[in-house]
Amino acid sequence: MVSFIQMYGGLSVYRDGDNNNEYYIAAKEKTSPLCDDFDLDYFCSLKNEKVLKLSAKAFLATEQRIPGLGNGVLQDILFTARIHPKRKIADISDDEFKKLYGALKSVLKKMTENNGRDTEKDLFGRSGSYITMFSKNSLLTPCPICGGNKLKENYLGGSIYYCERCQKL
Secondary structure (H helix, E strand, C coil), rough: CCCCCCCCCCCCCCCCCCCCCCCCCEEECCCCCCCCCHHHHHHCCCCCHCCHHHHHHHHHHHHCCCCCCHHHHHHHHHHHHHCCCCEEHHCCCHHHHHHHHHHHHHHHHHHHCCCEEECCCCCCCCEECCCCCCCCCCCCCCCCCCCCCCEEEEEEEEEEEEEECCCCC
């Protein structure tokens, strides 16, 4: 189990069936991106009229569309797919959307195999060994593809990190 709390937070434990929190219920009903059932067809089914106006960040990290996927995880996923976090889903081609799916699966697999990101610690205080490409820890390092500067902006209640050369808006 991995848990990460910044600033103020808590960890609640419930017996099965006792937690009626809407986010918990939504996440439990959805397919985990780590499961085999989370395939390309399932991912493509998430792209509908309702989400076309959303940015890539909002699509991936809001409303528990993809359980467990948050702001910190999506930075490397979007970079791997070469998609700018502010880019609208409607402007992402079918081929790019397939590439986004592949990036999501591969980055999450690497993060899981490496016990989480280097920006997080487990319950015993050990840092994960997945070295983030785009995070607060790597902001001052050059882009691993083009060598350009990485940028950080506040967006949708959190930070986004991206390469303006590799991730065009």
